[in-house]
Amino acid sequence: MSPQPLVEAKQVPPSWVRSLADVDGDGDGDLVWRHGREIRVALSTRSSFAPGTVWTPWNVHADFQLADVNNDGRADLIGRADGVGQIEVALSTGSGFLPSTPWTAWNKDASYTLADVNGDGRADLIGRLPGSSEIHVALSTGSGFVPSVAWTYWRPDAEFKLADVNNDRRADLVGRVPGSTALHAALSTGTSFNPSTVWVTWPSAADFQLADVNADGRADVVGRAAGTIPIQVALSTGSGFFSPRSWTVWSAQAEYQLGDVTGDGGADLVARTPGDIQVARSTGLAFETSAPWAVDSVPVASYVSAVSGPLLQSHIEAICANGRRMPETDANWRSLNAAANYVADQFTRMGYAVRRERVSFQGRWVGDNIIATRLGSTYPSSYIEITGHYDGGAEGARTGAKDNATGTATVLEMARVLASYPNQHSLRFIAFAGEELYVDAPGSMTHVENSLSAGENIVANLNIDTTGTGYPVAGVTYRDSRFLTLWYRGTASYELARMYGMAVRYAGIPLDVYAEDIGTECQSDERSYSVHGLVGLSSLGEWRYSLYHQTDDVPENVNIDNVRWATQANVALALFLDHAARF
Numbered sequence: 001m002s003p004q005p006l007v008e009a010k011q012v013p014p015s016w017v018r019s020l021a022d023v024d025g026d027g028d029g030d031l032v033w034r035h036g037r038e039i040r041v042a043l044s045t046r047s048s049f050a051p052g053t054v055w056t057p058w059n060v061h062a063d064f065q066l067a068d069v070n071n072d073g074r075a076d077l078i079g080r081a082d083g084v085g086q087i088e089v090a091l092s093t094g095s096g097f098l099p100s101t102p103w104t105a106w107n108k109d110a111s112y113t114l115a116d117v118n119g120d121g122r123a124d125l126i127g128r129l130p131g132s133s134e135i136h137v138a139l140s141t142g143s144g145f146v147p148s149v150a151w152t153y154w155r156p157d158a159e160f161k162l163a164d165v166n167n168d169r170r171a172d173l174v175g176r177v178p179g180s181t182a183l184h185a186a187l188s189t190g191t192s193f194n195p196s197t198v199w200v201t202w203p204s205a206a207d208f209q210l211a212d213v214n215a216d217g218r219a220d221v222v223g224r225a226a227g228t229i230p231i232q233v234a235l236s237t238g239s240g241f242f243s244p245r246s247w248t249v250w251s252a253q254a255e256y257q258l259g260d261v262t263g264d265g266g267a268d269l270v271a272r273t274p275g276d277i278q279v280a281r282s283t284g285l286a287f288e289t290s291a292p293w294a295v296d297s298v299p300v301a302s303y304v305s306a307v308s309g310p311l312l313q314s315h316i317e318a319i320c321a322n323g324r325r326m327p328e329t330d331a332n333w334r335s336l337n338a339a340a341n342y343v344a345d346q347f348t349r350m351g352y353a354v355r356r357e358r359v360s361f362q363g364r365w366v367g368d369n370i371i372a373t374r375l376g377s378t379y380p381s382s383y384i385e386i387t388g389h390y391d392g393g394a395e396g397a398r399t400g401a402k403d404n405a406t407g408t409a410t411v412l413e414m415a416r417v418l419a420s421y422p423n424q425h426s427l428r429f430i431a432f433a434g435e436e437l438y439v440d441a442p443g444s445m446t447h448v449e450n451s452l453s454a455g456e457n458i459v460a461n462l463n464i465d466t467t468g469t470g471y472p473v474a475g476v477t478y479r480d481s482r483f484l485t486l487w488y489r490g491t492a493s494y495e496l497a498r499m500y501g502m503a504v505r506y507a508g509i510p511l512d513v514y515a516e517d518i519g520t521e522c523q524s525d526e527r528s529y530s531v532h533g534l535v536g537l538s539s540l541g542e543w544r545y546s547l548y549h550q551t552d553d554v555p556e557n558v559n560i561d562n563v564r565w566a567t568q569a570n571v572a573l574a575l576f577l578d579h580a581a582r583f
Helices: 300-305 309-320 330-349 401-417 435-440 442-453 491-507 526-530 560-579
Strands: 019-021 030-035 038-042 053-057 065-067 076-079 086-090 101-105 113-115 124-127 134-138 149-153 159-163 172-176 182-186 197-201 209-211 220-223 230-234 245-249 257-259 268-272 276-280 291-295 354-361 364-374 379-389 425-432 457-464 483-488 512-517 536-540
Touching: 019 065, 019 257, 065 113, 113 159, 159 209, 209 257, 300 491, 300 560, 309 330, 309 401, 309 560, 330 354, 330 364, 330 401, 330 425, 354 442, 364 442, 379 401, 379 442, 379 560, 401 425, 401 457, 401 560, 425 442, 425 560, 435 442, 442 457, 442 526, 457 526, 457 560, 483 491, 483 560, 491 512, 491 536, 491 560, 526 536, 536 560
Parallel strands: 379 425, 379 457, 457 536, 483 512
Antiparallel strands: 019 030, 030 038, 038 053, 065 076, 076 086, 086 101, 113 124, 124 134, 134 149, 159 172, 172 182, 182 197, 209 220, 220 230, 230 245, 257 268, 268 276, 276 291, 354 364, 364 425, 483 536
16 A cells, blocks of 8 residues: 555445436336446336346446436436536437437536426436535526526525425425424426425434325425334425325335336335345335345355454465565565465465466566456456455565555455355456555556456456554554445445445444545555546555554554454455346
8 A cells, every 4th residue: 555645534325326217218217327337227127127238338437317308208317527517418219328428517516416497398407516505507408408597595504305396397496404304395486496485394313305106296205214214204285295104114224215116106115135126116105015126136144254364364474474575675576476476376276277467667577466267157258356465564574464465365365255156247356566666556557457458347346455453553542443444536436335335234244434535646456447447446444543564564463353344345345246237
C-alpha cells in the first residue's frame, strides 16, 4: 500500500443495487442492474423473472436511472459520468438500449431525478445544487431536455421525492425536513409546484417511498422504521394521506423495492435474498405473503465457514519469513522471489495451473505476478479477479505482515476455499508484484493491460491490502478489530461496496464496513482497474494505525480475526458476484 492522504470514511448502506422499471413496454416492472461494464435486464413474466441478459455496455464511472423520457411506454436509461456536467440518455428498443447520446448539460454537483411533472407522458429532469433551495426542472421534448428553470423553493436540508399523488398525471413533490414527522406535498401545476402542505404524520425514524399500491392512480407512502419488520402504508386520498397502517411484515435485514411486476397497476414488494428474489404482491389492501420469483441459491454459509484463521496465519508467517520483499538489494530480491515461489507452490498444491506474468518498471524487471485461474462453466471469458500484492516490508526481519502478507494470505485462502466451487464466471487469483513502487503499481497495471489486450472481460476486482488491525503496538490505540474500510473509485465501485455490505450482513460476519472515495490518488492495486474503466474495490483494516512500512509490522502484531473476517467477506462477495449475472 502506498502512502495515503486522509479521506473521510462513511458507513456503507448495504444494497443489492437493483432497479425496477418497465423497459420492454408490456406494462410490468423488470429488474435492471449493472454487472461490471454491462447493464443487464431480467424481464418480468408476471409470475417470475427471466434470467438476465445484457442490454448495453455502460461506463463504470456513470450512475444510472430509469424513466420513459420519450413517451413510448418503455423506460430508458439515463445517467451522468462522475465529475461530468452532462446527462446522457440511452433509449430502450424493448430488447436493448441504444447507444447513449447527450440530452442536456447539467451541473456535475447537482442532484437529479426523473419524473413526468407536466403530464405529457415524458419523464423530465428535476434536481438542485447542494445547499440550494431552488428546485429546477428541465422538461423533456422526447429527444432532449430544455434548459432548466426553477419551479419552487424547498429547504436545502429537506429531502424530496416525486410521484403523482392526486391522479392528474403530473408528478408532485413529497418530502420532509430531517427529524420531522410532517410529510409535505407540493402539487404540480404543469409549470411549477404549488406551496407545500402537510399531508400526513409519518414517523421521523422511518424511511419512505412513493408508489401506487392500490391501483387508483394515486401514489401512496410506503416505508418502515430502521430495524423493524412491519411495512407501513399510508394511502393517498388525492388531498392527503390516510394514517399509516401495517400491510405486511418483512425481514428487518431485507432490502426491498416497489414496482408493479404483475401488470395489475398496483406496486408490489420485491427483494433480493441470498437464495432468491422474493415478491409480495399487492392486493390493494395488503401485501400477500412473499413467494420466490427467481431461485438462484448462493451457498454462502458453507464456504464462509471454511475460512481458516490458522492457515491465514501460517501464510503470513511464510511470506514474511525472509524480511523486506522488494526488487532492491540481493537479500531483498531473494526475499521477494521466495515469497513468489511460496505463493506459486501453494496454488499448485491446491490443484491450480500456475502462470507467471513478468513485470517491468522503468525498463527493469521488478518481479512476477503469480496467477491461478479456475475457469467458469457459463461465462469462461468473464473474470472475477481476487488480488493482493506480495511485495513490501520495511528493512528488518519478518516485516510486511499487514502490508501486505495479509492480503496475499487472503488470496491463497480464497483460492483454497473456492477450489471446488462450481463457479459460473472464471475466478482468477493473483499475487501482484510491484505495488509498493507507488503511482504506477506496475504489477497490476501490466496485468490489466495484458488482459484487456487479450479481449478478456473483467467483471470486478476484489483487492485486499493491509487488513489485520486491532492489537495495540508501540502505544498506538487501534480501532476495534471489526472495522473494515473499502476504497472505491466512482459510481460502479461504490455500488460494489454496497453489495459488499449486503454480503457481510447476510453472511453474519461481524464487521463494521466503511467506504472511502479515494479519487485518482494512488492507493492500491484497485487503481489499475479503475483507470482502465473497470470496477475495482480494495478491502483494508484501519490502515491509518496499521504501522505499515514500519519495522514492527510483523506477524505477531496482526489481528488474525480481522484478517479472517475480511477473507470471509470477500468470499461472500465473490459468490454473490458470480451469481449476479442472472438476477
